[in-house]
Amino acid sequence: MIIDYGATPPVPQLKLTSQEHLENYRRVYASSEKASGRHTPEANLENYLKECDTQDIEHVVIKARDVETTFGGRVRNEDVAEFCNSNGDRFIGFAGVDPNKGMVAVRELEYAVRELGLQGLNLQCFENQLAIDDRKMYPVYAKCVELDIPVNIHVGVNFSLKSSPEFGRPEMLDRVMCDFPELRVCASPPGWPWVLELLSVAWRQPNLWIGLVAVRPRLLGVAESGYGPLLQYGKTVLKDRMIFGSAYPMQPVGRCIEEILALPMNPEIADLWLYKNAKAFLRL
Template sequence: MIIDYGATPPIEELSIGDGSHLANYRRVYASSEKAAARGEVDLDQWFRDCDAAGIGKTVIKARDVETTFGGRISNEEVAEVVARHPDRFIGFAGVDPNKGMTALRELEHAVTELGLKGLNVQCFENRLAPDDRRMYPLYAKCIELDIPVNIHVGINFSLKSSPEFGRPETLDRVLCDFPELRVCASPPGWPWVQELLAVAWRHPNLWIGLVAIRPRLMTVDHSGYGPLLQYGRTILKDRMIAGTAWPMQPMGRVIEEIRALPVDADIADLWLGGNAQRFLGM
């Protein structure tokens, strides 16, 4: 089964609000979003596109950036979407680490009462580095609840935040302090791809999310993504997880480009679902 590790289907509850702090993303991804028919696809068509691409389940993620940018996709809204389509979606909670104990209580409620399966933290939107001490109680709670955490790593294109919040080296400090924590770093660290690979090599509980990039770029000279292909088909083959990031790019194109990579079919299958199942504890 193909698991899309990260997409935002056309469902009103999954909108972050005006999203003005992300306006520059629309410029950067304009051509690929046009190919994905952003804003032109309803949910029925979206499900048909999933089926055509062979996608069985999609991870959808809550986000809380209220203290920094005033927006939120609530845990309750994500849980309601999952409840309406339980065979289609896996839900991640989203809390704002800047809220302290409130965030901790919201995470526990989201998992134990709402049934969400992981934590999503967009550090650049919270204006926090992954190793900020405000994150640490949440990591401890994730271990206690036996859930994984998704952390945005690599460049961000918001002109209202700093790229430094996505440096992979910060994850090394987190995983030294929390070796039991299951983390997926996604997107995969560009322009610090080799730095991320080094951290993943050091820590067996770090997965890499091939999300929001065109897979074919891993075969393009000087793109910066090439090392992902080399390590992803060898020593880190069990820790690559693919996601389409729809509507940032077409779902079918992502799956086709992964299948077209110079990677053995069994390794591509791991990237497209097998590794995600293990990361998610399915």
């Protein structure tokens, strides 16, 4: 079995309503999005669900987003919850709130979890134009601890030319986790070009997982790519903390899984990455 920690099924209500700030992503991911068939008629929900069956995917995490204050866009919590409720137990929804909204964000998060049934929080700090350790983030982190839910935090470079890559520095995450030792965090994408910095934080912090999301898994086997240390640490001291995510439609689901299985590690480690670690993180 496999858990895909991060995909966006091809339905209109899960599309970010304003994407001008992400135009450069379409250039960077043009090749992999073409391989996924993102812009073809075959990119429909029926075919996506068939692919999930073919790949033996038990669960998929779908993440809402709120970047209204900065870029005017949103994937609504209500729409994510409705999709998950309408398509069976396979789909797990994460809420999206905008910490720039202060207590409004905190109340929205509580409503999303307690009333809508969402099971985590997604924060794209570069889209909110907030550092991971900005004090505006702290009420939201505190609410995650209170609700006992995991949080996904974008870590690493972003390719938006409307935001700074500095919002993704892993060292800021270490400061947050020292202040909130009970907070369960998955850092995804996995920190490039500060991969070693992220690995050092994960080694220090027992409640930090690393999401192999929005990166071609085969690059972990290429030392010069900058991702190589993820493989070395991910099959040794951090083998219980690596989580697979396809980022579909940015990448093809099947190809991502094949590339994980082709990495030089034993099947037991691959099973941790593809299934058991996500199951532990999500407390399924």
